[in-house]
Amino acid sequence: MMGIVHLNALFHLRLIRVLLPQLRRSPGPVLVMNIGSYSGDTPPPRLAIYAASKRFIEFLTRGLAMDERFYTPTNVKLMYLVVGQVTSSTYLEPESFLCPSSDTFAKSVVDRIGCNSRQISPHVNHAISQWAAEALGVGVFEVAVAYTMRQIFRNDGKKVE
Helix, strand or coil: HHHHHHHHHHHHHHHHHHHHHHHHCEEEEEEEECCCHHCCCCCCCCCCHHHHHHHHHEEEEEEEEHCCCCCCCCCCCEEECCCCEEECCCCCCCCCCCEEEEEHHHHHHHHHCCCCEEECCCCCHHHHHHHHHHHHHHHHHHHHHHHHHHHHHHHCCCCCC
């Protein structure tokens, strides 16, 4: 549990603390992209600590972006990426409409550089999913998230209660 908090929240905090002074001295524009998760908006069952750690990254990014813009104006821009499922070497779900490959996702991220938004959902299918979740309301979305998590745990051979 604490490992998740250290990896997702405290590591970001420490890394930014060390790098930000150097990035501020950079002559050109600098973009820091922090990877977040939809789980920060609607914490899935069994992943409350993970979701909280991602929410920490979101607010850290937003707060620092405001500092860089208004308090200590610099060439550093910070962006929070709201991410859904992405197939990777550590997340072995098959590619689908809502679960792009890591290559496809990375191309989506690169395509959004320069969009001047502080927070984006870089993959269009993730953005559609986020919009639909907001349109349907939190209650409906929570049921869908709970169902999805049950399927994921079932597929991983983990106990499903």
